[in-house]
Amino acid sequence: MQGEIDPFREYLEKFMQYFIPFAEEFLRYLRENVFPYLTEIMLYLQDFSEKLPMDFETYVMIFIFLVALGGIANWKFEKKEKRKKKEKPKDISELLFGVSRK
C-alpha cells in the first residue's frame, strides 16, 4: 500500500498550495486596511466593558426585565391560535380516486 498515492492527500496538498498564499495575502490586506479601524472600535469596547457592573443583581434585573417585556409583547401583539375547523368527510369518489392513483 505504500507505493500508492493517496488521492485525498494529493487533493489536500493541491488545495493548500493555492489556499495558503491566498490566506496570507488576505490577512495582509486585512492588517493594512481593516485592522486599524478595528483598533478604534476595540478601544471603545474596552472602555465599555470596564464600566460593566461586577455584581449579579444587575444582570438578574435585566433578565427579569427582558422576560417581562417578552411576556407583555406576547400578550399585546400575538393573537390566539385559531382552532382548526373539522375537515368535512371526504366524498366517496375522491377516496376511490385516491385508491386508484396508488
Added chain:
Amino acid sequence: MTDKKLLRKGVIAAISSLIFYVVLPYVIYIKYLAQYPEFGVEKYIDWIIRMGIVISGINFFKSASSSKSVRQALGDLLLSIVYLIFFFKLFTLEVTVNIPETNVIVSISMVGYIYIYLLAALVGIFANVVKVVEVWASAGRNRSL
C-alpha cells in the same frame, strides 16, 4: 391575547440557555476547577454566568415572538451585540497560572483572536440591522411589532 405555544417555546429556550450558560459552567467549576485555585478561572466563570443570564432573557424575548416579526429580528440583533460583548470580555481577560513549586507564573491571554472575531461579529451585527429594516419594510400595511 397571549399565544401559549410561543410562550412555552420562549420558556424552553430561556431554561435551556440558563442550563447551558449558568448551571453547566457552575457545576464544572465546582466539581473540577475549584480544587485548583492556582488556575484562577473564577473570572471566566463569573462572566460566563453573568452574560448567560442576559442571553437567556434575550432568548425568551426572541422565542416568545412569532417568526418574521420585528421583535424577533430585534432579539437577533440584541443577541449578536451581547455575544460580541461576552466574547470580547472573555478574550481580553488574562488568566495567570501560578505554580508555587517551580516559581513559574504563566499568563494566558487570547487577545490575538479578537480582531478576527470582532470583524465577524461586526459583519453579523450589520446583517442583523439589515434584517430588522427588511422585516419592518416587508410588513407593509399590516405593520405590527
